[in-house]
Amino acid sequence: MDFKIETKCVQSGYTPKNGEPRVIPIVQSTTYKYESSDQMGRLFDLEESGYFYTRLQNPTNDYVAAKIAELEGGVGAMLTSSGQAASFYSVFNICSAGDHVVAASAIYGGTFNLFNVTMRKLGIDFTFVKPDASEEELNAAFQENTKAVFAETISNPSLVVLDIEKYARVAHAHGVPLIVDNTFPTPINCRPFEFGADIVTHSTTKYMDGHATSVGGVIVDSGNFDWTQNDKFPGLTTPDDSYHGIVYTERFGKAAYITKCTSQLMRDLGSIQSPHNAFLLNVGLETLHLRMERHCSNALAVAKFLKSSDKIEQVDYPGLEGDKYYDLAQKYMPNGTCGVISLRIKGGRADAVRFMDSLKLAAIVTHVADCRTCCLHPASATHRQLSAQELEDCGVYENLVRLSVGIENVDDIIADLAQALENV
């Protein structure tokens, strides 16, 4: 049966057999027992599937990954220890020294640092393009050695909505996949594979977990990209020496990318999500559909309130009519966007900080997208390492506050904002 997404949130990924635990068990074991060395050998050769060491795979993680794969409509998924690990693996799985990636400049600050500093040290080069770049501008960013395009569905914190079809069209014209970080809308509000994206990543730390209990990430493979169409992806289409010459595309077909990610990168780099965190993530997923609905309705009411205040210079919320990205949001996520709002206080950095310090319900935290309303001043926190020019390029102004609207009663949230604005 093909269930609707709300049902998948609750039920997918784990189906207990007769007498087995109703709830996903936490398999808190690093290792798995076998009757013969020969059988274990076949697992190491990827001849049979099965568990042998939790650094590569764990049943708890796999149940939860299977649920997320179903939510996104992909062929497989792999949980990682953080969203950062997911972003890194998603690119490193198909790029090595000498390769190049086109990335939208409006992305999470941590991802920007990862790409712009750390991955450059590995010899992987990046060209950052304005998220609203025209097709010509996008085309101009490609090089002979370009292997992927990376962008966020709704960018954190600048709330740019990606024109997924345009990015996919350009990526595919150059024979490379589009990787989309879908953390903010979640698959409840947007499923990028339906618009041509090939790989989806998430920081599950945010809405998916939803309760701010566990850091985690996930990579989902659509199974749609043909890695054999050109010779750009030898890691997938030629023998892997570290696995007795396996050719991933030949052996695993549509699941080639995600299988290589697990069996090679996770084996070698080891950023597995702990089974306990995967369990907590699943508890979050079971109510994701309900929470996203409330996050979005609360955020829309808050955005309307802020828009009407004379203390506010600008409100960015793609779900708000009149927002620069409203039309794109209507196209790609008609049921809602996310709970995050960007606002610019009239005045400068000091006014933004005073506003935030006056809030009573909304806490100042380095977090976003959990059930409690919270806020952050990106210029002094997540984006602190960026230069003034880089800040402006990714849309993070000094008077910008990122407000993550929770699932409390919206009247209480608005009352708190109203009293804090009195102090500005």
Ligand SMILES: *Cc1c(COP(=O)(O)O)cnc(C)c1O
């Ligand atoms: C938080 C975040 C990340 C990084 O995830 P972590 O779980 O903190 O490592 C990546 N992308 C987006 C859009 C995020 O919001």
